[in-house]
Amino acid sequence: xxxxxxxxxxxxxxxxxxxxxxxxxxxxxxxxxxxxxxxxxxxxxxxxxxxxxxxxxxxxxxxxxxxxxxxxxxxxxxxxxxxxxxxxxxxxxxxxxxxxxxxxxxxxxxxxxxxxxxxxxxxxxxxxxxxxxxxxxxxxxxxxxxxxxxxxxxxxxxxxxxxxxxxxxxxxxxxxxxxxxxxxxxxxxxxxxxxxxxxxxxxxxxxxxxxxxxxxxxxxxxxxxxxxxxxxxxxxxxxxxxxxxxxxxxxxxxxxxxxxxxxxxxxxxxxxxxxxxxxxxxxxxxxxxxxxxxxxxxxxxxxxxxxxxxxxxxxxxxxxxxxxxxxxxxxxxxxxx
Amino acid sequence: xxxxxxxxxxxxxxxxxxxxxxxxxxxxxxxxxxxxxxxxxxxxxxxxxxxxxxxxxxxxxxxxxxxxxxxxxxxxxxxxxxxxxxxxxxxxxxxxxxxxxxxxxxxxxxxxxxxxxxxxxxxxxxxxxxxxxxxxxxxxxxxxxxxxxxxxxxxxxxxxxxxxxxxxxxxxxxxxxxxxxxxxxxxxxxxxxxxxxxxxxxxxxxxxxxxxxxxxxxxxxxxxxxxxxxxxxxxxxxxxxxxxxxxxxxxxxxxxxxxxxxxxxxxxxxxxxxxxxxxxxxxxxxxxxxxxxxxxxxxxxxxxxxxxxxxxxxxxxxxxxxxxxxxxxxxxxxxxx
Numbered sequence: 001x002x003x004x005x006x007x008x009x010x011x012x013x014x015x016x017x018x019x020x021x022x023x024x025x026x027x028x029x030x031x032x033x034x035x036x037x038x039x040x041x042x043x044x045x046x047x048x049x050x051x052x053x054x055x056x057x058x059x060x061x062x063x064x065x066x067x068x069x070x071x072x073x074x075x076x077x078x079x080x081x082x083x084x085x086x087x088x089x090x091x092x093x094x095x096x097x098x099x100x101x102x103x104x105x106x107x108x109x110x111x112x113x114x115x116x117x118x119x120x121x122x123x124x125x126x127x128x129x130x131x132x133x134x135x136x137x138x139x140x141x142x143x144x145x146x147x148x149x150x151x152x153x154x155x156x157x158x159x160x161x162x163x164x165x166x167x168x169x170x171x172x173x174x175x176x177x178x179x180x181x182x183x184x185x186x187x188x189x190x191x192x193x194x195x196x197x198x199x200x201x202x203x204x205x206x207x208x209x210x211x212x213x214x215x216x217x218x219x220x221x222x223x224x225x226x227x228x229x230x231x232x233x234x235x236x237x238x239x240x241x242x243x244x245x246x247x248x249x250x251x252x253x254x255x256x257x258x259x260x261x262x263x264x265x266x267x268x269x270x271x272x273x274x275x276x277x278x279x280x281x282x283x284x285x286x287x288x289x290x291x292x293x294x295x296x297x298x299x300x301x302x303x304x305x306x307x308x309x310x311x312x313x314x315x316x317x318x319x320x321x322x323x324x325x326x327x328x329x330x331x332x333x334x335x336x337x
Numbered sequence: 338x339x340x341x342x343x344x345x346x347x348x349x350x351x352x353x354x355x356x357x358x359x360x361x362x363x364x365x366x367x368x369x370x371x372x373x374x375x376x377x378x379x380x381x382x383x384x385x386x387x388x389x390x391x392x393x394x395x396x397x398x399x400x401x402x403x404x405x406x407x408x409x410x411x412x413x414x415x416x417x418x419x420x421x422x423x424x425x426x427x428x429x430x431x432x433x434x435x436x437x438x439x440x441x442x443x444x445x446x447x448x449x450x451x452x453x454x455x456x457x458x459x460x461x462x463x464x465x466x467x468x469x470x471x472x473x474x475x476x477x478x479x480x481x482x483x484x485x486x487x488x489x490x491x492x493x494x495x496x497x498x499x500x501x502x503x504x505x506x507x508x509x510x511x512x513x514x515x516x517x518x519x520x521x522x523x524x525x526x527x528x529x530x531x532x533x534x535x536x537x538x539x540x541x542x543x544x545x546x547x548x549x550x551x552x553x554x555x556x557x558x559x560x561x562x563x564x565x566x567x568x569x570x571x572x573x574x575x576x577x578x579x580x581x582x583x584x585x586x587x588x589x590x591x592x593x594x595x596x597x598x599x600x601x602x603x604x605x606x607x608x609x610x611x612x613x614x615x616x617x618x619x620x621x622x623x624x625x626x627x628x629x630x631x632x633x634x635x636x637x638x639x640x641x642x643x644x645x646x647x648x649x650x651x652x653x654x655x656x657x658x659x660x661x662x663x664x665x666x667x668x669x670x671x672x673x674x
Contacts, residue, residue, distance in 0.1 A: 060429075068405070068411045068414055068415065069408070069411045069412065069415065069614070071406070074405045074406045074411065075406065077405055077430075077432075078405065078406065078432070081432055090429060090431075090446075090451075091429070091430065091431075092397075092427060092428070092429050092430075093414075093428065093429075093430040094427075094428075095414075095415070095418055109427075114427075251614060251615060251618065254618045255617075255618070258617075258618075276615065277406070277588065278588060278613065278615045278619060280592075281588065281591045281592070281595075281619050281620060282615060282618050282619060282620060283618060283619060283620030283621070283622070284620070285620070
């Protein structure tokens with residue numbers, strides 16, 4: 001009696017039976033019960049060698065992130081690390097450098113059982129998600145945070161990106177901006193699109209005609225991004241407000257404004273998603289949407305360990321949404337004309 | 338014939354013979370030759386199981402650093418990672434959070450062969466170096482960078498800390514400062530002491546009487562540090578120049594100056610070791626001593642892989658010193674009275 005025959009007898013897939021035998025959180029209690037009863041009935045014995053290999057813990061989790069020179073991720077890493085240390089686990093950090101191919105490569109490496117679980121902030125486009133599905137199929141615990149892919153069935157920790165995008169844009173409008181530009185880091189990232197949807201809905205609420213020129217697509221190439229921002233600020237009609245989806249684009253706007261002699265906030269107001277420690281010390285200080293990055297790291301790691309330890313993993317929420325905070329500073333100050 | 342008997346026949350320690358048989362870079366060619374000849378003579382065969390275990394590569398290196406919310410380390414990590422990726426290696430990142438006990442604990446974990454080599458920027462005091470010596474005794478390739486311990490015999494990558502300390506202090510003096518304070522992050526760190534020695538010698542050169550009040554010891558407790566800085570700037574006679582040994586102390590000085598209404602650079606000039614991306618955007622922009630962090634990471638990783646691969650490892654310099662750059666900005670601008 002092997003796994004294949006057991007699956008056939010149950011009219012279930014091998015993967016489902018295998019997961020049920022291992023108490024995977026993906027399988028319902030009813031199915032688990034049926035599988036285990038049938039296994040006893042047919043005297044099925046799991047291959048002890050394979051099973052022991054599977055049970056062998058590496059005491060290591062992988063943390064896959066797009067970049068490290070970003071205060072959101074440095075804080076999130078500290079959060080993850082604080083939990084891993086409590087659990088006596090090692091943290092392997094992998095950087096994808098916003099390169100989807102690299103992410104696929106890393107996911108393949110991680111399929112070999114090197115780690116007991118994976119935390120990931122993805123750079124993939126949400127269409128080619130095969131590498132994530134494969135991790136799920138191999139029953140490797142996976143938790144996505146911040147940059148998540150909605151269609152993968154695994155726990156996800158995000159912030160309220162749509163609301164934050166709406167509030168950031170509304171903030172610029174109430175400070176007098178009429179031509180608000182949105183700097184997107186990628187058209188494929190779900191969090192970036194949610195921020196953009198919030199932006200677009202705020203424009204609609206205030207009857208500001210949306211203009212495709214104000215929707216600026218940036219990339220993972222910093223030199224390219226700087227040129228795109230230079231072009232945006234060299235137009236006949238330049239924006240009077242910029243909403244940057246990530247911190248590094250906001251810093252570039254500051255640099256370009258310095259180059260071109262554009263005054264913040266007099267000629268251009270700016271707000272950005274950012275966990276920059278020096279936001280309050282910039283000239284002028286930067287208004288930010290600040291995510292609870294450390295807490296997100298802790299929350300993601302806590303959920304991952306519940307999956308690894310299979311403790312109450314049937315009760316883990318598929319989605320955990322934490323709140324970001326709008327911190328008003330001088331870069332969006334209203335200036336009397 | 339076992340290793341112990343072979344060692345006895347050669348009148349060498351077991352560890353030396355073992356290293357010689359494994360072509361360790363620590364052993365001279367003459368000794369290696371003698372050991373190998375004797376091994377043939379006495380028909381010594383290494384235990385194949387132990388040898389294969391030793392040869393089994395984990396394809397992983399460990400990177401042990403004090404903290405991650407510091408642009409020097411984020412850049413260095415990117416440098417290390419760029420080389421590891423070329424070599425098909427994984428990078429395990431461990432944070433000590435400036436805690437020497439944690440560093441000892443991590444070093445113990447890494448003794449078990451989990452990694453093929455270790456890159457470390459230490460937080461230890463240079464006195465209790467047993468954990469580093471143990472790694473060397475187990476012949477685990479070890480490269481120290483930036484925060485090194487001079488007495489451990491292993492390759493070290495640093496910058497010219499003494500010269501940089503001298504130049505930073507001289508810069509403040511030539512801008513008119515007479516009461517220059519040095520903010521030390523730790524009295525035990527060799528790089529910090531070298532920076533301080535440079536500071537002290539610059540004072541001597543300009544016949545400025547050194548004052549122990551200006552030598553401020555900070556710690557790994559940020560709240561404590563902020564209070565120390567507040568006290569320094571609340572004295573009857575406050576410094577007119579501050580030289581911060583690390584970036585986070587400079588940021589705190591900015592925050593305290595804002596709190597207390599002290600104007601930079603009019604009342605207080607400041608220079609700091611820093612790789613802060615936003616240094617030029619601060620109010621006022623911060624004069625920095627900037628280390629080639631990315632290059633240091635690449636250099637340290639390159640040397641580590643030469644040790645791991647035993648390629649020309651006899652020719653590896655014990656010390657590699659890269660140059661830092663003083664970037665003058667507004668925080669040390671001369672102000673006409």
